[in-house]
Amino acid sequence: MTDQKKTAQLSLNGQTYDLPILSPTAGPDVLDIRKLYSQAGVFTYDPGFTSTASCDSTITFIDGDKGELLHRGYPIDQLAEKSHYLEVCYLLLYGELPSPAALEDFEQRVTMHTMLHEQMHYLFRGFRRDAHPMAIMVGVVGAMSAFYHDSTDINDPWQREVASIRMIAKMPTIAAMAYKYTIGQPFVSPRNDIDYASNFLRMCFAVPAEEYEVNPILSRAMDRIFTLHADHEQNASTSTVRLASSSGANPFACIAAGIACLWGPAHGGANQAALESLKEIGTPDRIPEFLARAKDKDDPFRLMGFGHRVYKNFDPRAKVMKQSADEVLDLLGVENNPILAVAKELEKQALADDYFVDRKLFPNVDFYSGIILEAMGFPTSMFTPIFALSRTVGWISQWKEMIGDPQNKIGRPRQLYLGETERNYTDIESR
Numbered sequence: 207m208t209d210q211k212k213t214a215q216l217s218l219n220g221q222t223y224d225l226p227i228l229s230p231t232a233g234p235d236v237l238d239i240r241k242l243y244s245q246a247g248v249f250t251y252d253p254g255f256t257s258t259a260s261c262d263s264t265i266t267f268i269d270g271d272k273g274e275l276l277h278r279g280y281p282i283d284q285l286a287e288k289s290h291y292l293e294v295c296y297l298l299l300y301g302e303l304p305s306p307a308a309l310e311d312f313e314q315r316v317t318m319h320t321m322l323h324e325q326m327h328y329l330f331r332g333f334r335r336d337a338h339p340m341a342i343m344v345g346v347v348g349a350m351s352a353f354y355h356d357s358t359d360i361n362d363p364w365q366r367e368v369a370s371i372r373m374i375a376k377m378p379t380i381a382a383m384a385y386k387y388t389i390g391q392p393f394v395s396p397r398n399d400i401d402y403a404s405n406f407l408r409m410c411f412a413v414p415a416e417e418y419e420v421n422p423i424l425s426r427a428m429d430r431i432f433t434l435h436a437d438h439e440q441n442a443s444t445s446t447v448r449l450a451s452s453s454g455a456n457p458f459a460c461i462a463a464g465i466a467c468l469w470g471p472a473h474g475g476a477n478q479a480a481l482e483s484l485k486e487i488g489t490p491d492r493i494p495e496f497l498a499r500a501k502d503k504d505d506p507f508r509l510m511g512f513g514h515r516v517y518k519n520f521d522p523r524a525k526v527m528k529q530s531a532d533e534v535l536d537l538l539g540v541e542n543n544p545i546l547a548v549a550k551e552l553e554k555q556a557l558a559d560d561y562f563v564d565r566k567l568f569p570n571v572d573f574y575s576g577i578i579l580e581a582m583g584f585p586t587s588m589f590t591p592i593f594a595l596s597r598t599v600g601w602i603s604q605w606k607e608m609i610g611d612p613q614n615k616i617g618r619p620r621q622l623y624l625g626e627t628e629r630n631y632t633d634i635e636s637r
């Protein structure tokens with residue numbers, strides 16, 4: 207990684223400092239400023255981390271200009287087409303595609319951990335029925351730290367492994383229970399004889415009164431949504447998980463922190479917001495009005511599902527998602543879906559508009575996912591929980607990578623202080 211021959215010079219107060227340049231396997235070079243403060247006595251300033259690498263990683267690579275996303279080197283479109291979610295989980299966690307035997311073993315281990323401790327059911331009942339399922343997920347996943355004491359020692363690789371499998375296995379159960387609770391239906395237990403995505407659909411949509419057959423095409427579409435959201439390098443929620451865990455905190459609590467961060471509308475909450483915007487627009491003739499609002503600096507309205515911190519080209523996940531939306535609506539016989547019609551026309555008009563072209567604002571993964579999820583029968587409030595369950599493997603893979611790195615230090619950013627300098631306390635009578 208380090209190419210000691212390459213350095214950058216920093217001139218400061220008449221002194222020159224050599225900053226080593228680290229060369230990645232892909233992507234731009236990285237200036238190593240780790241010794242900058244001890245040598246030159248200055249900090250760097252980068253709110254929002256637009257130019258700062260917070261760690262090194264071998265898991266996911268994004269080329270935002272090309273619109274490329276690779277997991278362990280494999281392009282996301284190939285994984286979405288040829289692989290499936292649990293295989294991608296294996297790839298993210300262990301670095302290589304599994305052999306048939308290793309995959310079978312992994313799937314078996316995940317399947318055996320899908321049930322929740324029975325006492326956790328009481329936690330759900332403590333929430334109001336109108337609670338957002340993300341609020342329930344933050345609480346219940348955090349509460350796992352109080353239930354699975356045999357997998358919380360992060361210094362023990364075996365316990366880390368068990369915690370990882372537990373979270374990947376139980377997240378669909380938790381998300382489905384959060385949904386069932388808010389609609390007042392009984393919880394549906396996971397089953398070991400069906401695959402991960404089918405199990406999730408069944409836990410969400412089956413009721414004890416009748417048999418429920420999972421449609422294999424919908425199950426495939428669900429699995430693809432999980433796959434497309436599995437990891438996305440150092441995004442806000444992943445960085446939250448890394449920062450929270452850098453103190454050595456409980457792994458379940460750290461994942462709960464990631465879920466809390468993901469909920470925001472600028473991040474995972476955008477899928478719910480995007481579909482709500484499309485519904486608000488309603489018909490293609492109202493698109494110009496909403497585009498004008500998105501461009502108006504005095505209006506806080508943003509076109510949800512558009513734009514990305516890293517992609518300055520089409521989000522490769524959105525391409526697959528768009529195709530999947532057509533397939534799912536076709537299967538369900540939802541021809542001429544008005545929301546899909548608004549989405550396609552909005553995409554067309556935005557991509558022809560100078561405001562969006564100049565700022566390189568393209569549809570992101572959240573633009574089409576909501577259309578598919580709604581057609582499957584999910585309410586908008588379940589969109590972000592589905593993102594959270596899909597991203598759990600990404601958070602865990604990054605967490606494992608960080609804990610296993612001997613260079614791991616507690617994350618502790620510095621600041622540019624602009625407040626008062628030292629002054630004396632004034633007694634209340636004299637204020």
Ligand code: CMC
Binds near residue numbers: 473474501516567
């Ligand atoms: N609608 C209208 N204008 C936008 C949008 C948008 N969706 N996104 C960015 N802009 C404008 C922004 O106003 C700014 O214009 P100017 O340079 O004139 O001030 C310029 O584009 C750059 O925007 P920024 O906010 O500085 O860019 P950022 O990298 O900080 O933000 C973003 C990235 C994803 C938060 C932002 O594009 C956004 O708010 N998009 C809508 C929410 C969304 O879809 N989020 C999902 C992201 S993908 C899934 C995930 O990561 O969870």
